[in-house]
Amino acid sequence: MINRIRDIRKAKGWTLSQLAEACDPPTTAQTIGRLETGMRNLSIKWMDRIGAALDVDPESLVRSEKSERPRLVARLTAAGAEALETPAEAVMPTDTGGQSPLIVLAVEAGMGEYRPGDRLWLRQVDLQDASRAINRDVLVPRKGGRFAFGRLIDRRDTLVGILPPGHGEKQQVVDNPPWIAVAEMLVRPL
Structure with missing residues (x-):
């Protein structure tokens, strides 16, 4: 070994x-x-x-x-x-993080700084730890099996505010998500 x-x-x-x-x-x-x-x-x-x-x-x-x-x-x-x-x-990114699970977001359409084919590795954190993710890109589960993705700009009690990466997008507010996944690594094929 x-x-x-x-x-x-x-x-x-x-x-x-x-x-x-x-x-x-x-x-x-x-x-x-x-x-x-x-x-x-x-x-x-x-x-x-x-x-x-x-x-x-x-x-x-x-x-x-x-x-x-x-x-x-x-x-x-x-x-x-x-x-x-x-x-x-x-x-590897899977070997450097904590005990929280890693998830991967596949980018299919260019948006903001992300290009088609990118893979964004994110680590899940509890909602209580979300304040350390302010001004970082996050993925947040929403009701009905949907997600919100963008820059975490606000967190109050059970509400989180997310600004999507596209130009002119409006803030999305998610109420009481079970977790937030914080971006840790971008993998971009050439």
């Missing part, structure tokens, strides 16, 4: 110290470093602690040696494409 703690930690932009502090109970950056490099055995107990700290499924912290994963090999800067000093595994 290949240990993916470092790849997931870096994909989230965390340092060894931040991950060590987020563990319950907290541990040391040195211990996390040893677990990442294989100098210390990664037990189920450690997988549970680190998975909880990173807010990921513990089983995403390891993968089979037989499965070939996408690699991050270069970055595009103002000076052009540059090779990374050390290539890393490209962490």
Whole structure:
């Protein structure tokens, strides 16, 4: 099995110290470093602690040696494409998020900044946590199996206000949706 703690930690932009502090109970950056490099055995107990700290499924912290994963090999800067000093595994959006389910919105007609063929990955959050999604694109279920999509511009008690991405669109108000899905990643085929 290949240990993916470092790849997931870096994909989230965390340092060894931040991950060590987020563990319950907290541990040391040195211990996390040893677990990442294989100098210390990664037990189920450690997988549970680190998975909880990173807010990921513990089983995403390891993968089979037989499965070939996408690699991050270069970055595009103002000076052009540059090779990374050390290539890393490209962490999938399903491996970086929390315990809430991911859903995907398929874009079939260009609207706002979205083009036909785009896939927008969104993570469901409870209505109580909707305030952290203000000014972000969201998908909200409505009655009758319909949805509202757009920028979350208002949240009051059980009401949410959404501004669709097209020009000149009117605000949509949804009363008491069971959840809100917040956009996390855009996948655009070329």
